[in-house]
Amino acid sequence: MAVGHATVDFYQGAVPTLVPFLVAERHYGYVAASGIVLAATLLSSIVQPLFGALTDRWTMPWLIPASSLGAGLGIALSGPGDSYVLTWLAVALSGIGVAAYHPESARLARTASRGSHVAMGWYSLGGNIGFALAPVAVSPVLSSGGLDASWWLVAPAVAGVALTASVIRSLARRAAVERAAGRGAGRDDWPVFVRLSAVVVCRSIIFVGLSAFIALYAQQRVPGGSATGSAALFTLFAGGAVGTVLGGPLAKRWGRVRTLRAAYGAGVPAVAGLVFIPGPALYVFAALTAAALYVPFSLQVTLGQDYLPNRVGTASGVTLGLAVSVGGVASPGIGALADLVGLRAALAPLIAVCALAWLVAGTLTEPDADTDAGSGPAPRSAVEPGAEAPGAR
Structure with a gap:
């Protein structure tokens, strides 16, 4: 599942590249x-709750390969021709594919991890690796063949579908059993989930805004x-991968x-350094910013699922899919401001957005059942054979 996640989120990283x-x-x-960034994110943001609601009602394993191919085909079609x-529309198709996935x-992935924060961190890491590899793979292809060479970029989607098909079938059967066993597992806490969603939106605005413009800013x-721009994107995405790996162990020690x-809190000075400190230090602050934004990434997914134990699809769609799409809605505003006052001044408000995320995060509470599957056995009476503990849902 982590490999499949990497092949899909590759196309999120491909757009800013x-x-x-x-x-x-x-x-x-x-x-x-x-x-163009908005094309990948606007429709994705709109349809994301719809796909979450559908998967709350039905197990839809076929949606995973179909959406993977849609994401890849959209990017492949974005290069040929001169029509804006x-x-x-091609990039929008890719965004819808990512949203459906x-x-x-x-x-x-939650079924495979049996509720473990650390295991979900590895699943999220797969997506971050896909993000990080996109500049490394896309830039050489387009540098050598121009935008017409974008056809080659469908290859990761095809490979991802081939590699994960059998795993998806197996997990879908297990998920159907767990869905039946987990009905009525707990009460949905919508007020806290809404506050978590606000944090997710702030994080998305920061990360998508930076990923859209950091290549141009580094140049x-x-x-x-152009090499400095690709290096800055890679640093941003690779720093996110490091942050994702750290998130699960830190949560086991200190709580999500x-x-x-x-x-x-650490992200506020990191974003400020990225925006205002000149020269090669930009890469250091890009890595620190990405790590600060990605330490919470998988934790937000499991928190959302625990806040809405009866709406796991909706929670996943918002905290995982919407987290990497809704920020694109703000990108045109950043671009318009950059045309007026310059790119550095247009990126400066992201510091305040990070501070807002820190303030809202201070209002969150741990779910009543905050157990990690790797931290100890669940009570025997709470676990059906072949199913995860209801509290982990």
Whole structure:
């Protein structure tokens, strides 16, 4: 499941990697470039709750390979031709594919992990690795063949479907049993989930905003041309992978909510350093920012699932899928502001957004049943044969 997650989130990382090539070959401005990012995120944000609600009602394992192929095909179609509208629609198709993938995939990953925060961290790490590999893979392909070479970028989706097909079938059968065993497992805590969602939205605005513009920003702040932009994107995504690995162990030691608060608190000075400190230090602050934003990533997924034990698909769609899509809605605003006052001034408000995430995170509480599958056995009476503990749902 982690490998499949990597092949899908590869296409989330591919979109900001496409932006400098679109700017260079088609002479897009900041607003036009941010509109491409919006294409990948707007429709994704709108349909994400719908897919979550559908997977709360039915187990839909077929949605995982179908959405994977949709994500890959959209990016493959984004390069050929000169039409901005067709490029926008192709990237939008990729965004919808990513949106459809996450709720059901996260449900099956939860089944495979049996509720472990650490195991879900590895699943989330797969997505982060896909993000991190996108600049490394996409830039050489487009540098050598131009935007017309984007057809080659469908390959990860095909590989992901082939590698995970048998696992998905097996997990789907187990998930159906657990769904029946877990009915009525607890009360949905919507007020706390809404506050968690606000934190997720703030995090998404920061990360998607940075991922959309950090390549262009690095080219302005660090000598070296387009290579500096690709390096900045890779650093941002790789730092996120490190943060994801750290999140599960830190949560086992300190608790999920406490870890989440500390991460966003550390993110405020990290984002400030990224925006204001010039030169190669940009890469250091990019890594620190990404780590701070990704330590809470898998923890937010399991927190959301525990806040809404009867709406796991909806919770997964919001905390996992929406987390990497809704921020794109703010990207055109950042782009428009950058056209008026420059990119550094346009990125500065992200510091305040991170501070807001830290403040709202301070209002969250640990769910009543905060157990990690790796931290000890569940009570025998709470576990059906072949099913996870209801509290873990």
